[in-house]
Amino acid sequence: MxxxxxxxxxxxxxxxxxxxxxxxADRFDRVLVLGDLVGYGADPNAVxxxxxxxxxxxxxRGNHDRVASGLDxxxxxxxxxxxxxxxxxxTLTPANRDYxxxxxxxxxxVGGRLEVCHGSPVDEDEYLFDATDAAGAFERVQHPVxxxxxxHLPMVFMRARRRQSAAAPDPDVAVSIVIxxxxxYLINPGSVGQPRDGDARAAFALVDDEAGEVELxxxxxxxxxxxxxxxxxxxxxALAHRxxxxx
Ligand code: ZN
Numbered sequence: 102m103x104x105x106x107x108x109x110x111x112x113x114x115x116x117x118x119x120x121x122x123x124x125x126a127d128r129f130d131r132v133l134v135l136g137d138l139v140g141y142g143a144d145p146n147a148v149x150x151x152x153x154x155x156x157x158x159x160x161x162r163g164n165h166d167r168v169a170s171g172l173d174x175x176x177x178x179x180x181x182x183x184x185x186x187x188x189x190x191x192t193l194t195p196a197n198r199d200y201x202x203x204x205x206x207x208x209x210x211v212g213g214r215l216e217v218c219h220g221s222p223v224d225e226d227e228y229l230f231d232a233t234d235a236a237g238a239f240e241r242v243q244h245p246v247x248x249x250x251x252x253h254l255p256m257v258f259m260r261a262r263r264r265q266s267a268a269a270p271d272p273d274v275a276v277s278i279v280i281x282x283x284x285x286y287l288i289n290p291g292s293v294g295q296p297r298d299g300d301a302r303a304a305f306a307l308v309d310d311e312a313g314e315v316e317l318x319x320x321x322x323x324x325x326x327x328x329x330x331x332x333x334x335x336x337x338x339a340l341a342h343r344x345x346x347x348x
Contacts, residue, residue, distance in 0.1 A: 102212055103128060104158070106290050106306040108135035108219075108250030111165065112142030112189065113294025113344075115330075116303040117151055119322030120293050128307050132156075133211060135250035135290070136163025136219035139201065140182065141340050142294055143330035145169070145189050149197040159211055162204035163219040163251065164226050169193070170201035177226065181337045188336060208247065214280075214310045216244040220251040228252050232267055235287055239265070246286045246315070248308070254298050255291035255317050259284055270317050272300040280313035288315055294327075301347040 105124050110117050132155045139145035140163075152160060165182070167173045169189035178186060193201070206225055207218030221227040221234070222241040228251055229238055235258035238247070257268045257276075261284035270276040280286060291304025302319040309315075324344050331341035 102310055103130050104211070104308045104310070105129040105132045106135065106248055106308055107132065107152075107293050108290050109137040109163070109253050109292035109295060110134075110142075110148050110152070111137055111292070111294035112139045112145040112148050113327050114142075114144040114147040114151065115323040115327040116294040117148055119320050120303050120305045121151075121155075123318070123320040124305065124307070131158035133158060133217055133248070133308075134160040135217055135248060136161050136204075136207070136225070137165045137250065138163070139169045139189050139193070140165030141185050141336075142327065143334040143336060145193055146197050149193070149200060153200065159209055159217060160204055161207040161209055161217055161219055162201070162225065166201045166204055170198050172202055181339060185336055185340060188334065208243070210244060212310050214244055215246050215248065215308070216242065217248045219249065221249060222247055229256070229258070229287060229289070230254075232258070232265060235267065236265060238287055239285055242285060242287070245284070246280060246288065246308075246310070248306070249287060249289050250292070252289060252297070253292035253295055254289060255304050256287075256289040258287040261285070269298070272298065272302065272319050276317040278315040278317075280315065286315075290317060291319075295344065296347040299347050301345055
């Protein structure tokens with residue numbers, strides 16, 4: 102099966118639409134979403150509606166989905182995230198709020214070779230930033246390829262023959278990863294709606310689990326329009342300004 106993999110859309114409909122326009126329809130069969138559909142951005146209902154219309158094979162919950170749908174208190178959130186979560190909760194339609202509340206928690210298996218999670222295979226709130234974080238996660242994975250999100254940073258960790266490596270893909274180069282047999286991978290496609298690697302473009306991945314190929318891609322989107330919508334919604338201005346710098 103071939104998948105379009107989306108993570109951390111964060112209510113950015115402009116970025117999501119650009120990804121859907123750029124993802125070649127003949128390159129994927131189904132959609133996987135790694136959580137955080139909402140939070141930070143100005144269009145939570147449009148994003149949830151669009152994702153639901155894609156009939157994804159699997160959507161897992163992110164920490165922002167949990168808090169912005171009222172399932173949990175924003176105790177671990179900074180002031181900006183808390184304000185955005187409260188605004189999102191008051192803006193979501195009851196149907197979209199219920200949809201977010203019902204999302205399954207990762208990790209979840211997909212086919213025989215993949216699993217997906219939001220933060221890490223251990224905990225949806227855990228960040229996988231570095232080799233130490235990845236080492237712990239590799240002990241817990243159940244499948245050769247684990248797709249994760251949450252950090253908003255495209256990243257490939259690999260473990261083969263007890264040796265571990267890490268690579269932050271160059272956003273200016275289309276990255277193609279060939280899955281080696283007997284190796285384990287932790288792969289973050291990056292964030293659709295709030296990239297934090299210094300590149301404003303939306304990030305996504307195409308995964309072919311039978312061919313053993315993963316492609317990481319970037320696509321420009323209407324950043325200005327997304328920023329204006331955040332300001333017009335009365336959300337913290339820093340959430341609008343960060344989109345242009347990809348931080
Ligand atoms: Zn996120």
